[in-house]
Amino acid sequence: MFSPQGPSLRELCVQALSSVERGYDLLAPKFDHTPFRTPDTILDATAQALAEQGPFDRGLDVCCGTGAGLTVLRRVCEQGITGVDFSAGMLEQARRADPQATLVRADARALPFTGDFDLAVTLGALGHFLPAERPALFEGVHRALRPGGLFALPIGAPAPLTSLWHWAELGFDLAMVVRNAVLRPPFVMYYRTAPLPALRRDLTAAGFTVDTVPLTAVGRHRDGSARCWLVLARKPY
Ligand SMILES: C[S@@+](CC[C@H](N)C(=O)[O-])C[C@H]1O[C@@H](n2cnc3c(N)ncnc32)[C@H](O)[C@@H]1O
Numbered sequence: 490m491f492s493p494q495g496p497s498l499r500e501l502c503v504q505a506l507s508s509v510e511r512g513y514d515l516l517a518p519k520f521d522h523t524p525f526r527t528p529d530t531i532l533d534a535t536a537q538a539l540a541e542q543g544p545f546d547r548g549l550d551v552c553c554g555t556g557a558g559l560t561v562l563r564r565v566c567e568q569g570i571t572g573v574d575f576s577a578g579m580l581e582q583a584r585r586a587d588p589q590a591t592l593v594r595a596d597a598r599a600l601p602f603t604g605d606f607d608l609a610v611t612l613g614a615l616g617h618f619l620p621a622e623r624p625a626l627f628e629g630v631h632r633a634l635r636p637g638g639l640f641a642l643p644i645g646a647p648a649p650l651t652s653l654w655h656w657a658e659l660g661f662d663l664a665m666v667v668r669n670a671v672l673r674p675p676f677v678m679y680y681r682t683a684p685l686p687a688l689r690r691d692l693t694a695a696g697f698t699v700d701t702v703p704l705t706a707v708g709r710h711r712d713g714s715a716r717c718w719l720v721l722a723r724k725p726y
Contacts, residue, residue, distance in 0.1 A: 495522035508674040509617055510575050513554070517578030520555050527557040527612040531717060534704040535610070535643050536564045538719050542639060545608040549573065549633055551597050552614030556583035559590050561610060573597065598622055600629030609633060609640045615683040627695035631724055640697060640722040644685065649710055688720060697722035
């Protein structure tokens with residue numbers, strides 16, 4: 490799963506025993522060599538789907554990490570792009586990757602923007618928010634968008650019960666429940682807490698109208714269904 494430039498098992502364990510913010514600070518220099526960075530296939534498919542919804546002026550990448558989503562915004566936004574993350578280490582890497590982007594250190598549960606953006610994206614980060622924290626996240630994105638603005642989130646479709654991924658994700662989440670029951674600070678990262686119906690409900694409650702498109706270029710499950718979907722949440726005029 491990891492290239493030779495990626496983190497060692499020991500480094501990953503130290504990260505997992507830290508808070509989310511500190512964990513990412515530690516992982517930042519090697520993050521792009523891990524499978525946790527959103528893969529290019531998903532970035533390309535997201536950019537293609539968004540190109541059909543655009544053009545957009547200003548874009549925001551929520552939980553930008555080292556800047557994977559900023560590369561999508563660069564392709565579909567005609568004006569400035571901004572990344573927000575609470576890890577200073579990840580933002581430092583994002584700065585190297587895209588020196589022209591505006592980078593803001595802030596907690597995504599209290600986004601410091603009002604009506605500034607035409608497009609917001611978030612990739613690979615929803616598992617870091619407990620379901621009870623999603624309203625604050627989604628309300629902040631809604632506030633950050635201008636009327637008519639779009640919030641786009643690529644999400645994986647649940648793996649079938651017969652697939653190894655299903656059981657690997659379940660095992661990971663159970664290990665996290667145990668870890669967080671006995672250790673402080675918690676490291677909030679769960680694979681299975683953000684299914685599409687719950688996201689649709691929370692986005693609607695935050696004021697969005699919600700649509701989905703399959704990202705079939707990312708691949709299909711054996712039954713032919715798309716492995717990845719793009720959630721398109723529109724702030725009404
Ligand atoms: C798995 S990484 C994903 C990074 C990038 N979006 C990508 O797709 O490669 C998750 C990122 O979310 C950030 N993050 C997690 N919780 C956050 C919060 N409450 N506020 C801001 N950033 C947060 C972490 O610091 C980390 O950079």
